[in-house]
Amino acid sequence: MSIIKLEGIAKIYRTKEVETLALENVNLEVAKGEFISVMGPSGCGKSTLLNIIGLLDEPTSGKVCIDETETENMKDAELANFRNKTLGFVFQSFHLVNSLNVLDNVELPLLYRKHVKNRTEKAKAVLERVGLSHRMKHFPSQLSGGQCQRVAIARALIGNPKIILADEPTGNLDSKMGAEIIELLHELNNEGTTIVMVTHDEHIAKTTRRIIRFFDGRRIE
Amino acid sequence: MLKQNKFVSAISIIGTALAIMMVMVIIVTDQIKTNNIAPEINRNNSFYLKYHIEKSKEEENSYSSGCVTYNVYKNYLSDVKSYDMATLFTPVWSDEKYIIHVNESKIRRFEPVRLCDADYWKVMSFDFVEGRPFNQIEFNDGLNNAVLSERLAKELFGKESALDKTVYIFKQLYKVIGVVKDVSQTFEFAYSEVWAPYTTVPNFEEEGYHAIYVIDDKDKRSLFYEEMRDVERKYNANEDWNLTLQGPYNHRLQMGASYSNVKPEFVLIILKYVFIIAILLVIPAINLSSFSISAVKKRTEEIGIRKAFGARNKSILLQVLYENLFTAIIGGFIGLILSYFTVIWLKEWLFNVTTGDSIPLVAFVSPAVFLYVFLVCVLLNLISSIVPAYKASKMNIVLSLNQK
Ligand SMILES: Nc1ncnc2c1ncn2[C@@H]1O[C@H](COP(=O)(O)OP(=O)(O)OP(=O)(O)O)[C@@H](O)[C@H]1O
Ligand SMILES: [Mg+2]
Secondary structure (H helix, E strand, O other): OEEEEEEEEEEEEEOOOOEEEEEEEEEEEEEOOOEEEEEOOOOOOHHHHHHHHOOOOOOOEEEEEEOOEEOOOOOHHHHHHHHHHHEEEEOOOOOOOOOOOHHHHHHHHHHOOOOOOOHHHHHHHHHHHOOOHHHOOOOHHHOOHHHHHHHHHHHHHOOOOOEEEEEOOOOOOOHHHHHHHHHHHHHHHHOOOEEEEEOOOHHHHHOOOEEEEEEOOEEOO | OOOOOHHHHHHHHHHHHHHHHHHHHHHHHHHHHHOOEOOEOOHHHEEEEOEEEEEEOOOOOOEEEEEEEHHHHHHHHHHOOOOOEEEEEOOOOOOOOEEEEOOOOOOEEEEOEEEEOOOHHHHOOOOEEEEOOOOHHHHHHOOOEEEEEHHHHHHHHOOOOOOOOEEEEOOEEEEEEEEEOOOOOOOOOOOOOEEEEHHHOOOHHHOEEEEEEEOOOOOHHHHHHHHHHHHHHHHHHHOOEEEEEEOOEOHHHHHHOOOOOOOOOHHHHHHHHHHHHHHHHHHHHHHHHHHHHHHHHHOHHHHHHHHHOOOOHHHHHHHHHHHHHHHHHHHHHHHHHHHHHHHHHHHHHHHOOOOOOOOOOHHHHOHHHHHHHHHHHHHHHHHHHHHHHHHHHHOOHHHHHHOO
């Protein structure tokens, strides 16, 4: 049974002047526990695809089914709850909250969950996991890019999501730090988390079991 | 917690403080005028009969209006029975002061004097520095006893005790039997510098009076009003004039009845307050909302992050409101403190009092005032940030994430 199922997805961005067809009739199934790479030239719709899978954006048409749940008619509160429980995000530009320290950034997803005990302990545990337990009181501006991305991974991890969506997680890092991040993602995948990652790096893509390629909004492989 | 830009927070706190200050000046002024504050501790249960109008039965447009006459009090109001306490006393006219002096040769001064009955001291609650008020027997006998304010007693007798000293009030000799703590002029019915029994004045039947009836039991009040209407009927049957009592009014209404021939409108009084407060809140709220819009814009990315990780629109909305409320409340309490100084500064204008008069501080630190500050803060916050907060909560996640 696939954990992600896209059927006939299209996404059209409409602005006053132009209409951009970012995705066109995309079908995709990802099985539970898979680690797949999404590749393609800039502007082909990779981020758009990931945002749609992550329920951050709605497709113009088509069906999105995540963890065997139809998402089409979900209301804001349900969507938020679903994102919180099932999905974890890692972005190219980290998207950490600059005014919060590392620990608070990592705890953030748990703030939107009811009845969570020992938030701080849980945050410390995942920070330990990504090797940053000595930087808990630091602020994002005091960390290197690689460290920021590890904080972001810890934040994606803390809620035990079934799926992690990573949009160019190594895009802002040098190859050594990038390799560490990919290593971490592989560890998570080995523990059963399904991962969909966008990358421009063929080497990195090759480390994953499956690569899908896009061109001009269409899936070509 | 979303952290706001310090400058923006400072500006909005100052803005809030000024807005709250203006509103609190109005509310506190109103509190001072309407709450049970010693000596006027029975305001909430009091019914005031300050004036009445007499219309000629013969001539269409001939009428007289003014304070309650002794005739009306003695022969007609005596039929009224449904009350717990009542007092009759004269107003203190600022332009008609009495000459007070210790003996023929020494200091002479013009001071306001209030003539009153013995129950006046029960309806009001004065703080006696020394001595006591006059009692019913002394009042009935017309004994020349007087109560002085602390200030006047000091000026007349220096450091010596004023008790049992004698003073001339106008041309009669009175014995000082009590000295009370000074009373602010904000108390229309309690304020004076000298209090004396009206029975000691030769022509007291020609004086104009005010009457206060204290009724604790709410059920008694309608009966009380009926008795008042009976008073009018009986008067009209017996006398050449038709009597219309101006009231009795409760405390708030009587404040509006500053002219003897004008009937106060309760709804209008309240509407006036609501209107003024609304204007005073809406204008700063519109200004503040532009600050909260810019503060929200600066945090667009953060809002996107929170939503991506599970914040509902509602949590974002509440968070923005809650955080703005925080600054609003800080501003609110600064505003309350500022309002204190403003009231002190503007007291002559706000209360019609003379310089040097003190303002009862209790009016600023009561739980009711804190509740008002809080409510006004919440209101101001709601008006100023509901729109930005709503917009922030509805923003598209991807767009907010990628906004720099
Ligand atoms: N909010 C938007 N409004 C209008 N057009 C958009 C918007 N977001 C994306 N697009 C357009 O949709 C297309 C796909 O964009 P997307 O960001 O998915 O590309 P991408 O494959 O992630 O590119 P990159 O590798 O550079 O990140 C692009 O042509 C882009 O210009
Ligand atoms: Mg992209």
